[in-house]
Amino acid sequence: MAKVQLTDLVLRDAHQSLLATRMTTADMLPICPQLDKVGYFALEAWGGATFDSCIRFLNEDPWERLRQLKKALPNTKIMMLLRGQNLLGYRHYADDVVTKFVEAAAKNGVDVFRIFDAVNDPRNFKAATEAAKKTGKHVQLTISYATTPFHTIQSYVDLAKELAAEGADSLCIKDMAGLLKPYDAYELVKALKKAVDLPIEIHSHATTGMSVATLTKAAEAGAEILDTVISSLAMGTSHSPTETMVEIFKGTQFDTGLDTNLLLDIAAYFREVRKNYKKFESSFLGADTRILVSQVPGGMLSNLESQLKEQGASDKIDEVLKEIAVVQKDFGYPPLVTPTSQIVGTQAVFNVLFGRYNKLTGESMDLLVGKYGKCPAPKNPEVVKKALEALKMEKEITHRPADDIPNEFSKLEEETKKILGTDKVAVEDVLTYAMFPKVAPDFFKKRDQGPVKFTAEPEAPKAAAPAA
Amino acid sequence: MAKVQLTDLVLRDAHQSLLATRMTTADMLPICPQLDKVGYFALEAWGGATFDSCIRFLNEDPWERLRQLKKALPNTKIMMLLRGQNLLGYRHYADDVVTKFVEAAAKNGVDVFRIFDAVNDPRNFKAATEAAKKTGKHVQLTISYATTPFHTIQSYVDLAKELAAEGADSLCIKDMAGLLKPYDAYELVKALKKAVDLPIEIHSHATTGMSVATLTKAAEAGAEILDTVISSLAMGTSHSPTETMVEIFKGTQFDTGLDTNLLLDIAAYFREVRKNYKKFESSFLGADTRILVSQVPGGMLSNLESQLKEQGASDKIDEVLKEIAVVQKDFGYPPLVTPTSQIVGTQAVFNVLFGRYNKLTGESMDLLVGKYGKCPAPKNPEVVKKALEALKMEKEITHRPADDIPNEFSKLEEETKKILGTDKVAVEDVLTYAMFPKVAPDFFKKRDQGPVKFTAEPEAPKAAAPAA
Ligand SMILES: [Co+2]
Ligand SMILES: [Co+2]
Known part of the structure; x- marks a missing residue:
């Protein structure tokens, strides 16, 4: 069954x-x-x-x-x-x-x-x-x-x-x-x-x-x-x-x-x-089919729209959507999910505003040289070369990126002790600090105040629609 | 193909x-x-x-x-x-x-x-x-x-x-x-x-x-x-x-x-x-699955809720939803669509508030005695009897209901002429009057002012959600 x-x-x-x-x-x-x-x-x-x-x-x-x-x-x-x-x-x-x-x-x-x-x-x-x-x-x-x-x-x-x-x-x-x-x-x-x-x-x-x-x-x-x-x-x-x-x-x-x-x-x-x-709440709760052609997730689309608006370039959105396909291909076809969606999207905006790959973001460089791991498909070697030059690297990283990171828990533990002002800390607090080192110290300070609470505001009545 | x-x-x-x-x-x-x-x-x-x-x-x-x-x-x-x-x-x-x-x-x-x-x-x-x-x-x-x-x-x-x-x-x-x-x-x-x-x-x-x-x-x-x-x-x-x-x-x-x-x-x-x-806009734009159990359309549900609220009986909604199934069966299983949805729904509210069939609405009576046509299934004869008595009728109508309605276009045409104050009227105006005799005269008077127009109000920006 x-x-x-x-x-x-x-x-x-x-x-x-x-x-x-x-x-x-x-x-x-x-x-x-x-x-x-x-x-x-x-x-x-x-x-x-x-x-x-x-x-x-x-x-x-x-x-x-x-x-x-x-x-x-x-x-x-x-x-x-x-x-x-x-x-x-x-x-x-x-x-x-x-x-x-x-x-x-x-x-x-x-x-x-x-x-x-x-x-x-x-x-x-x-x-x-x-x-x-x-x-x-x-x-x-x-x-x-x-x-x-x-x-x-x-x-x-x-x-x-x-x-x-x-x-x-x-x-x-x-x-x-x-x-x-x-x-x-x-x-x-x-x-x-x-x-x-x-x-x-x-x-x-x-x-x-x-x-x-x-x-x-x-x-x-x-x-x-x-x-x-x-x-x-x-x-x-x-x-x-x-x-x-x-x-x-x-x-x-x-x-x-x-x-x-x-x-x-x-x-x-x-x-x-x-x-x-x-x-x-997001303002639109129906179906958004644009992604079926653009392949760009809705959340990413809103981010792109506000990035362009800040630059006074709202009319460039269609160009950016087309450019995303180019960047995704050049970057070795990473799926567009956190954080690659942001990396590819921002690079596409840069390409449209400043000319293709005239300005590479730091994250784009890291992705291109293998710091996020191996992308699904081969990348555009010209673009990889630009990233290597900018980072003064000889060649792409081909091993597992984490192999370059020495163990760090003890160090993080010491830092957490310092922040909390104690010499014994819970492993969970160390991990919280490890995840969000900029936010955690402040959180630790206010933690005792307890969680925030949200309540409903009264709602205006709306017209009901007939069923047919 | x-x-x-x-x-x-x-x-x-x-x-x-x-x-x-x-x-x-x-x-x-x-x-x-x-x-x-x-x-x-x-x-x-x-x-x-x-x-x-x-x-x-x-x-x-x-x-x-x-x-x-x-x-x-x-x-x-x-x-x-x-x-x-x-x-x-x-x-x-x-x-x-x-x-x-x-x-x-x-x-x-x-x-x-x-x-x-x-x-x-x-x-x-x-x-x-x-x-x-x-x-x-x-x-x-x-x-x-x-x-x-x-x-x-x-x-x-x-x-x-x-x-x-x-x-x-x-x-x-x-x-x-x-x-x-x-x-x-x-x-x-x-x-x-x-x-x-x-x-x-x-x-x-x-x-x-x-x-x-x-x-x-x-x-x-x-x-x-x-x-x-x-x-x-x-x-x-x-x-x-x-x-x-x-x-x-x-x-x-x-x-x-x-x-x-x-x-x-x-x-x-x-x-x-x-x-x-x-x-x-309706305030809820997601999926409403209540109907899969209650069989009651969303629009009808809102109507019921406001009817009950007016009567200070908002807590009776579950009882009403159950009663709808009873009424629908007693009325010969009409599908719940305009106008039967309103008829069955209002009767269910009446049943809950005043006792089952102690008070029949006029529309319920008409539906029960066949004035809307033949319902899909046999009705509850006890309830039909109540309706017949209330309407002082001998028995249910079994012929096509419209057979009882004599031709009426000429009469409606004359009424329309009177309303418009002319002796030549377009057939479309007669039909508009025929559909909504209470609304049409007013509409005819104001028609020349042209359609109303709706425009968008500025919208407050909302937080964007990450894609994951
Ligand atoms: Co429909
Ligand atoms: Co998800």
Whole structure:
């Protein structure tokens, strides 16, 4: 019986996508008893941008959030999203920090590690994967999905085999921009199921409006686990609604067995909670299909538009969208996900404003010389040469970038002690400092004041539409 | 080659669902040259609630809108939604009015008549269908989709055969509330295609988030035409995005052949136009899955909530939702669409507030004694008896309700002459008066002032979300 399981992303990706990652732990805990009864494969509840948001905006200790959620969800696996060797920060860390981080995450409550890397370089998964395997937790390795001439089914099959060899317990296809079309998902999942003997989970954003169909066809092709979000925080740049998928599969061979009435109670809860975050909502909540041609994620598109506006060049947006395709190719076809989406996007803006590659950003240089790892395809040697010259380097880095980083945990620990003014610090605090060295000191100072709280503003009544 | 065709609803159902039917002709005409190039099966652009909205809110002559659209769309069929013997009003009209209306609609620009009846009584389609056939235009007869114990595949097949016998050129499955699940759509279309040799068009609202999957599976089952809306007015209580369906089917046997870049230009236009109607937007634009259990359309749900609020009984909503199922059964399982949705909903509220059937509304009585036609299933005889007694009638009406209405066009013409103060009136004005006798006189007086105009208010900037 090909029963399908669901992972609900309501506690992480949903509010990261729709509410600028602002949901507080206080707004999560009251519904945990119900969430814990559903019978999800997992609840994605930690990692991604939530760690950053906790200390930057919410004055919440992210480790304390994890412990509280774990306690409130005794029967449900907690999934975290981990950016490979970047962990939850924005640089590559030394292996000892990666190991410590994964150990602490497992100890504090993470049951499923979903690990990805922006350029899909298997070597960037390695340290996190090995550490996660040692904790005995479920290790899910992720294929970041892109549609470029390089990204054929065969290239994904090759990557899947490499990730399987790394020891993955399951694979995830991560479609961060809603590019994965239903029939392509069908072909891809079929091919992956044939190549590797691992459960496959689909993470497909609803941005373009096709995600529900994509999940449906992926299930038909044999995907065992689907990422969804409870309806009241679903769709738009978020994900397919949980109840919708449950109802679609009810009575079929893919039946999830989940209780729609219980899910509707949870949806009602988050419908109210959402009102607390109205000021953080994205203004457009429908379907944005532009990406199907431009390949540019919606969040990236807004960033580009504001960059151009600052430069008084708003009329150049179409040119920039075309230039992105050029840059992505020259850079070796990295998928457009954090941080490569920003790197490629900003470089495209620079190319349009100042002439192609007349001005390379520091991040572009690093990506070009291999500091982010091996990009999927060969790069444009002319552009790589420019970067090498600018960085006064002889040749590209071809080894694993983290091999150049000496162990650094002790040093970070000493710095944390200094900041906290004690000679004994929790490993979690060291890791918080390691992730966001600029934000953490301030957070440590204010931590005792406790989390911020958001409340709903009264809403003006709107006209109701007739049904026809 | 099973090529799929699309009907775009952007000029009618999209703004009826999302913007309280307020879009003006002035906001439609500038994009018509592009719309006319797309190659749609048709553009739904008239009928439904637009006629009412034109004269009530926009000070626009709906016939003039039709003529202008026809002129601006020389290569595209214009579809209208016609409520059978109700035409665009809220009562049954005499056959001569139905005939005159259909003739005038055809003459002024309608190319496809989509005709439906709230209780799916084929006799209520008859006069409109015969008149439409005589004009030589395409006649599409509609099955209003409901999920009740009565509504089996066989009941739909039987209805489809009856509608085919009426002379339908095509059939439409009208899923006004997003209840049609993908695999159910597949089975239903398969069964209908086997039973009748007619093209099938699917009209499935996006309310519950499953419409894109539903259209996809319907196409797999052989549906030739799908209703979509250009992305910037899609999703929520509207429909599946046009570009999304085009991209899903591209390169498959269902390829629509439409040009995504042209569609993106149209989407960009309506993205801007939509801003003019911000004050009319429904506040919730995501997926509402409550209907999958309650079967109650979103618009109806809002109405119920405000009715209960007025009575200080907001806490009774769950009771009312349960009562709706009882009333729908007792009333012979009418699909919940205008006007039956209002009738059943209000009666359920009355039942909860005053005790079951202690107070019957006038409309409930009419529905129970057959004045709206034959309901799909047998009614509760006890409740029918109450209605008969209240109306001092011997027995239910079993003939076609319109048979009781003597021709009335001449009388309406005389009244219109009086109102306009002339002795020669256009048939279109008589029909406008016939549809909305309370609103039309005022409209006639102010018509010369020309249409109202909506403009966008400046918007506050929002925080952008990262893509992950
Ligand atoms: Co509709
Ligand atoms: Co995501």
